[in-house]
Amino acid sequence: MSGRTGTRLGDAMSYLFMLVMFVFFAGPLTYLLSMALRDKREVYRGAARYIPDNPTIQNFITVLNNSYFPIYLWNGLKLAALSGLGVLIVALPAAYAFSRFQFRGKGLSMMGLLLFQMISPLVIMVPLYRYMNRLGLLDTHFAVVMVYIALGVPLATWLLKSTVDGIPRSLDEAAMIDGCNRFSVFWRIILPLSAPGIASVFIITVIAGWSQFLVPFLLLTKNDLMPIGVGIFNFRGMQTDSSIQLLAAACLISVVPAIVAFLSLQRLILGAMTSGAVKG
Amino acid sequence: MSPIAIEADSPPQSRTFMRRFAGAPLPWIMPVIVVIGIFYLYPVIDVFRLSFTNATLIGENQQYTFGSIANALSSPQLPDILWATLIFVGGSVIGQQILGLAVAVTVIRGEKRGLFGTTILRTTALVAWVVPGIAGGIIWQMLFSEAPYGALNSILRLMHMPTVAWLSDPAMAPWSTLISNIWRGTAFSMVVMYAALKSIDPSLYEAAEVDGATASQQFFFVTLPQLRAAILVNMILITIQTVNTFDAIITLTGGGPGRATEVISLYVFNIVFRNYDLSGGSVLSVLMLIISLGLAFVYASFLPKEEEQ
Numbered sequence: 001m002s003g004r005t006g007t008r009l010g011d012a013m014s015y016l017f018m019l020v021m022f023v024f025f026a027g028p029l030t031y032l033l034s035m036a037l038r039d040k041r042e043v044y045r046g047a048a049r050y051i052p053d054n055p056t057i058q059n060f061i062t063v064l065n066n067s068y069f070p071i072y073l074w075n076g077l078k079l080a081a082l083s084g085l086g087v088l089i090v091a092l093p094a095a096y097a098f099s100r101f102q103f104r105g106k107g108l109s110m111m112g113l114l115l116f117q118m119i120s121p122l123v124i125m126v127p128l129y130r131y132m133n134r135l136g137l138l139d140t141h142f143a144v145v146m147v148y149i150a151l152g153v154p155l156a157t158w159l160l161k162s163t164v165d166g167i168p169r170s171l172d173e174a175a176m177i178d179g180c181n182r183f184s185v186f187w188r189i190i191l192p193l194s195a196p197g198i199a200s201v202f203i204i205t206v207i208a209g210w211s212q213f214l215v216p217f218l219l220l221t222k223n224d225l226m227p228i229g230v231g232i233f234n235f236r237g238m239q240t241d242s243s244i245q246l247l248a249a250a251c252l253i254s255v256v257p258a259i260v261a262f263l264s265l266q267r268l269i270l271g272a273m274t275s276g277a278v279k280g
Numbered sequence: 281m282s283p284i285a286i287e288a289d290s291p292p293q294s295r296t297f298m299r300r301f302a303g304a305p306l307p308w309i310m311p312v313i314v315v316i317g318i319f320y321l322y323p324v325i326d327v328f329r330l331s332f333t334n335a336t337l338i339g340e341n342q343q344y345t346f347g348s349i350a351n352a353l354s355s356p357q358l359p360d361i362l363w364a365t366l367i368f369v370g371g372s373v374i375g376q377q378i379l380g381l382a383v384a385v386t387v388i389r390g391e392k393r394g395l396f397g398t399t400i401l402r403t404t405a406l407v408a409w410v411v412p413g414i415a416g417g418i419i420w421q422m423l424f425s426e427a428p429y430g431a432l433n434s435i436l437r438l439m440h441m442p443t444v445a446w447l448s449d450p451a452m453a454p455w456s457t458l459i460s461n462i463w464r465g466t467a468f469s470m471v472v473m474y475a476a477l478k479s480i481d482p483s484l485y486e487a488a489e490v491d492g493a494t495a496s497q498q499f500f501f502v503t504l505p506q507l508r509a510a511i512l513v514n515m516i517l518i519t520i521q522t523v524n525t526f527d528a529i530i531t532l533t534g535g536g537p538g539r540a541t542e543v544i545s546l547y548v549f550n551i552v553f554r555n556y557d558l559s560g561g562s563v564l565s566v567l568m569l570i571i572s573l574g575l576a577f578v579y580a581s582f583l584p585k586e587e588e589q
Contacts (some may be wrong), residue, residue: 006495007393010389010495011393011395013393014389014390014393014395014410015397017386018386018390018395018397018401021379021383021386021401021405022397022400022401022404024463025401025405025407025408025466026402026404026407026409026461028418028419028420028423029407029411030410031419031422031423032419032422034490035422035429043428043429044428044429044433045428045434045436046428046430046434046437047431047434047438048431048434048438054477058513070563085375089311090311090312090315091312093306093308093309093311094305094309094311094312096308097305097308097309099303101305101308103305106305109309113312113316115562115573116316116320116321118572118573118576119320119324119526119569120465120520120522120523120545120565120568120569120572121524121547122325122524122526122545122548122565122568123323123327123565123566123568124319124320124324124327125552125559126323126326126327126330126558126562126565127322127323127326127327127330128319128323129337130295130558131323131340132452140444145416146315146319147319149315149319150315150316150318150319150320151319153312153315153316154316182303205409206480209411211410211411211412211413211414213412213413213414213527214527214549216551221319228412229412229414230539232412232414232415232416232418233530233531236414236418236531241427241429242429244422244429247418248418248422251415251418251419254412254414254415255411255412255415255419258410258411258412259411261405261410262406262407262410263403263407266403266406270406272472273471273475274471274475274478275473
């Protein structure tokens with residue numbers, strides 16, 4: 001095979017494939033933006049008005065002026081951020097132990113954790129709903145955050161363990177010789193050096209919490225407690241074909257924070273995920 | 281799940297209680313055990329228990345019976361639900377795996393050759409991945425919609441081609457939901473495949489080159505065998521994710537038309553939270569669990585043994 005032509009042909013095919021994939025992945029989101037910027041009349045022009053003649057931000061203003069929408073956004077942010085913190089508090093010590101201690105049943109417990117990761121929230125929601133009901137915790141953000149934390153902990157522990165694994169043990173040992181106990185090793189050495197891993201696990205958990213639908217949908221009934229995921233679902237139920245541009249704007253508002261959070265820390269997140277995947 | 285605290289590497293005879301306490305793994309793992317115990321283990325056990333009752337979401341009285349299991353499993357809708365689930369899960373796993381691998385291979389090739397747009401493609405694919413399920417359903421509904429604003433049909437109309445009943449034709453709707461799910465899920469496979477491709481020893485390719493292997497021979501005889509473990513692990517993860525997906529379908533088709541896109545997770549959701557049938561939902565939850573774990577074990581049995589360490 002003549003190398004030069006083969007490489008050229010390969011490049012051309014790569015470009016073609018990349019273009020098709022780009023349209024497939026970016027197309028839907030740009031169409032959402034296009035719809036969100038239209039006025040009522042242009043909505044009915046479909047794809048022909050991909051770039052609207054009269055772009056308007058009125059839809060965004062209308063949505064944000066909806067009495068509940070800012071509350072949904074705030075609730076979504078609050079629940080997601082609290083669950084991110086909670087996951088770290090629960091998973092970090094465990095990740096340290098799984099990385100630094102040898103004990104019987106360690107491999108088994110790590111596998112067990114992954115097994116829980118495989119269980120659908122749907123399966124556990126049925127009993128959880130009843131307990132929360134009996135404990136009077138329905139319609140509290142506390143209950144929702146606790147369930148988010150439980151859902152996030154298995155993966156977080158795995159990812160954080162591989163972060164801690166990457167910190168040389170000799171640092172622990174040196175600190176111990178200098179008189180540190182395990183708490184201070186954890187606090188002064190492991191935590192600061194795991195900062196990138198901690199940041200990525202936090203962001204992964206926050207994005208997962210932001211996307212949650214099932215848990216708040218079931219555990220919350222009051223509209224002013226709902227996070228954005230459920231809010232947008234309810235908002236959709238109130239819209240008709242003639243207000244599709246409002247739904248598009250609302251949808252975009254719910255999507256953008258997750259995308260911004262992800263993009264700004266993309267390197268960190270992918271680093272944590274790929275090192276976790278490779279070392280598994 | 282209950283690790284027995286036998287420490288090997290902590291200093292012997294710690295003086296203070298604090299030291300002894302911190303020197304054992306159990307206190308460090310305790311928070312995870314408590315959280316998982318309360319919010320996972322106990323509810324899962326309870327789901328099993330509830331499947332042997334006739335409990336409802338509202339009623340307080342419940343009796344132990346096998347009736348719910350018999351009812352749920354003999355329901356005339358179940359075969360349709362399982363069929364819809366099979367199409368959705370099978371299609372998603374195959375589609376996301378192939379597309380994710382193709383994108384990862386192209387991205388790695390593009391990076392090596394310094395092609396323009398490699399990073400843009402990778403980032404765009406990943407952006408679709410962080411879109412919340414509910415929003416994903418809404419976005420795809422705007423694309424598939426048969427109303428004038430539906431993107432795909434209005435493109436077809438512009439090109440003077442016949443339009444397609446993406447969401448209202450029972451034969452078409454499953455494919456539409458499948459496409460939207462592949463859109464959201466491909467990035468995950470891409471990340472796993474990308475990491476696995478990067479970890480392949482480059483000398484294998486050098487050797488293949490020396491032996492005169494073509495690009496496609498290198499792919500089939502070097503790349504694919506090296507990816508075996510990663511592909512299987514990825515299949516396990518996306519299978520389970522897909523079996524559990526229902527938020528995207530709720531907003532896209534709501535399970536319809538008829539029951540054409542009502543997958544088992546959506547069916548469970550409807551049974552429990554629309555019909556208040558707690559025991560029936562529990563039976564089907566257990567069924568979902570068995571399906572996920574069963575598939576996971578099948579895949580896992582194909583994993584090479586050395587990988588287990």
